[in-house]
Amino acid sequence: MEFRKVLVANRGEIAVRIIRALHQMNVEAVAIYSEADRDALHVRLADQAVCVGPAPSTQSYLNTPNIISAALLTGVDAIHPGYGYLSERADFSEICESHGIVFIGPPAAAIQQMGDKAQARAFMRQAGVPVLPGSEGPVSSERQALKVAGEIGYPVLVKASAGGGGRGMRAAATPEELQRVLQPARNEAEAAFGSADVYLERLITRPRHVEIQVLADRHGHAVHLGERECSLQRRHQKVVEESPSPAVSPELRARMGEAALRGVQACGYVNAGTVEFLLDEQGNFYFLEMNTRIQVEHPVTEEVTGLDLVREQIRIAEGEPLGYDQAGVVIRGHAIECRLNAEDPSRNFMPSPGLIRRYHVPGGPGVRVDSAAFAGYVVPPYYDSMFGKLIVRDRDRAGAIARMSEALDELEVEGLATNIALLRAIVRDPVFQAGTLSTDFIEERILKPAQLQGRR
Structure with a gap:
């Protein structure tokens, strides 16, 4: 199908970038914005713009009901999520599809498969892609973490299963250090991604x-x-x-x-x-x-x-x-x-x-x-x-x-x-x-x- 109108579910430079690409393809662009972004450049460049909530991202750019409502209200064919925000949310992709709106991104199953970092490691290993030695999925206890680290060798990295960007990540060069950083890593992962699951992998120095x-x-x-x-x-x-x-x-x-x-x-x-x-x-x-x-x-x-x-x-x-x-x-x-x-x-x-x-x-x-x-x-x-x-x-x-x-x-x-x-x-x-x-x-x-x- 050829799109006539696409909603850009993002802000800032990536929203501007997507709107320009849409216009070059003769596709109408619908912007969403928070109250803080009322005068933002992406709002000015779009053919239509809909306010989806107050300044905090949780009430606007992550507000799925409001974004889907904006999409339905403006009659778009598709939603481009940009990067960050809802771009790697399998549930958002599924919600778009359930409302007859094309999600400009991968299938929900692929997002889900790759979204859990520990699960993605296991999958890539099975596909024949080189993977660092590490735990087979999340570690459930301090005892298991120490056992895995002893097997793969120090130094190790503790990493959040549900996300990246360095949040929920801690390095440990000794068993004592691993014991100190394991719970803080879990706490940070829980706060950032809503999941306290962490896994271990060998740390490469100066990669x-x-x-x-x-x-x-x-x-x-x-x-x-x-x-x-x-x-x-x-x-x-x-x-x-x-x-x-x-x-x-x-x-x-x-x-x-x-x-x-x-x-x-x-x-x-x-x-x-x-x-x-x-x-x-x-x-x-x-x-x-x-x-x-x-x-x-x-x-x-x-x-x-x-x-x-x-x-x-x-x-x-x-x-x-x-x-x-x-x-x-x-x-x-x-x-x-x-x-x-x-x-x-x-x-x-x-x-x-x-x-x-x-x-x-x-x-x-x-x-x-x-x-x-x-x-x-x-x-x-x-x-x-x-x-x-x-x-x-x-x-x-x-x-x-x-x-x-x-x-x-x-x-x-x-x-x-x-x-x-x-x-x-x-x-x-x-x-x-x-x-x-x-x-x-x-x-x-x-x-x-x-x-x-x-x-x-």
Whole structure:
């Protein structure tokens, strides 16, 4: 079926991104908004907009009855959930379908299969995808946790079964440390995801975080679009991403892509998804988790493949075949993305909501800004601090780094604290420029030196 009208069940830059894609496809866009977002850019750009509740997300962007009511009221054909919020909720997908509304994402069964991280590990192992040694499902007691850790070897990670993003995650290098962190991890998992279930896996020291973008249609066709390097993180939240990874050879890319597709096809996956891996210093890769939605960092893949991933999501949901095979996916050039956050690195990255008085974005060849911000926009205190993304592309990694450095110098955001100075420090760091990355990079190379200088 060809969509006439689609509701965007999200806010911020991803809502703007989806609305633009819909308009380019001659599809009407319906926005939802909270009372705090009444004047937001996604509301201004949409053809229709419906207020779904007060500022707190639980009363608006997570308010399923109000969102479904808005969809029925406006007569949409489909709902695009973006990322976060309801995008990985199998029950929301089922509710959409029960009301005759297409959910632009994977089937509920696939969301459910991959949503439980412990269950996803077991499934991927059965599909022949490399998986880190760990517990077979959640650990039910301290005794079981100590037994499993003794078998797989320390150090270990305690991880929430029902979610990611670093919440419910604790490292333990000894049995005593494991005993100390197990209950706090359970408590945090319960608070974040509504489930206290945790599982264990072996901790790799100084790993890279490399993920594979996949697309699968309803006709049995699936492709991968290469990898993204997502190692630059702070507290398990990504800060800078790039494609391709400086650590991945064409041969390794093919092996990782084939492994990702094995898992995708085994669970009957449809639409866009991301299979995340840890890559060790010896070039071995292990399944981490699967995100059953569009990713924040999808633009770098778009820049090196020439594919519009949001448009591909919509086409697939309409029932269209991909129209190309793996040989038709060609990686050209190099792309880097920096996440722009309203936060104060000098105050332990405290969120910095408030009025943006001045907003000047860079331009020129190979420069792209995905953002919901503008001069006069008030960043609300109720939501994630990210207000945009700066993306650059060039022929090679050195060129992309130079272009990003220049673009960050041109970027001006006045009125609130941002992480722009931190991003400049990252892209100008010689170790980053050499491509010698790990998930410890920001802590070791950027934050600790800055803290030491601050004490002098």
